[in-house]
Amino acid sequence: MNTSTFLEILKVAEKLKCNTRHSWTSSGRHESVAEHSWRVALMALLMRDEFPELDMDKVIRMCLIHDLGESFTGDIPSFEKKEEDTKKEDEAFFEWLDTFPSPYREEFTELLTEMNDLKTGEAKLYKALDNLEAVVQHNEADISTWIPLEYELQFTYGADKVQFSPYLKDLKKELDNRNKQKIAEANNA
Template identity: 40%
Template sequence: MSHLGSSELPGILEFLRQAEKLKITYRSGYTSDGRTESVAEHTWRLCLVALALEKHFPDVDMGRVIRICIIHDLGEALHGDIPAPEQEGSPEKSENERNDFRELIASLSESHKEEMLALWDEYENASTPEAKTAKALDKLETLLQHNQGQNPDSFDYAFNLDYGKKYTKGHPVIKAIRKHLARETKEKARGMNNK
């Protein structure tokens, strides 16, 4: 069992205080009651998605997927979320988020910083089956929220139909969920057009 030294504790608590900002950092999606979704809420349900689908990914370490999911948007605590439709025009997004992430974890021990940065890089580069799964589930959770949310009349459902496709076409379970969510998106868009 590891002993938590008094010199390490303040750094961990500072990191947790900074990470709390994800509770008040908002995304472009809406909850089912019409409230803007926070990054923390997205991350929580993303981890729940991974847990719920765990048995369908026997060759993937879902514990690692969940760890990756927990940290994948932490950098947004400092400068916020860039809505997905705006990310294509922002090639520096990854570099900026990595710098923000490094700043966020600066108070941790060197070994802890290295471990967390390695997880973040793994996700960003989609360099392992676990990172690819986390990225796919991240896109699917966003689509699920867009379909479930009480969105404004101006919401662009057509965007959902292409969002994250390059990450969601490998695994059969991912493809099945994507297909189902696309069907829901089309129904939701039709409903908006009939208003």
């Protein structure tokens, strides 16, 4: 890849550092999309031993690129995102990928297609981690940043995505326990 193309791709991707999510960090500021994507990838890296049958390098690549479409659309919280928002994001991402040189154009297109289809173990794991990271982040944020619907969403978000894995179901149970404790502490304060 020539250096000009390389720097143009990074320029677009840099927007993920600027685009914030609905989530807050433990220090009290909005989380960036880039921070979310980085930690989803870290979660995959830390789970290699739990999923030896999966191509974890592919899962990590999925995690790193999964929100690149938000460079164009910004982040829309899952509880507000509509099908047309997802379609617009994917269209912008695929259009951008058409400007990539080979083999990156083909690789990223194949990854995004596989991620959207959610049929492979790698795609299912990426999607579960994407959802679980949001639950983890909300739990780490001060409860004063939660909006009313998040008291239930913390328990339901991602629950359907972990069903294929005993390990992920256990992780979700642990997160649920921590959320219950956080809510109880807030109610007793």
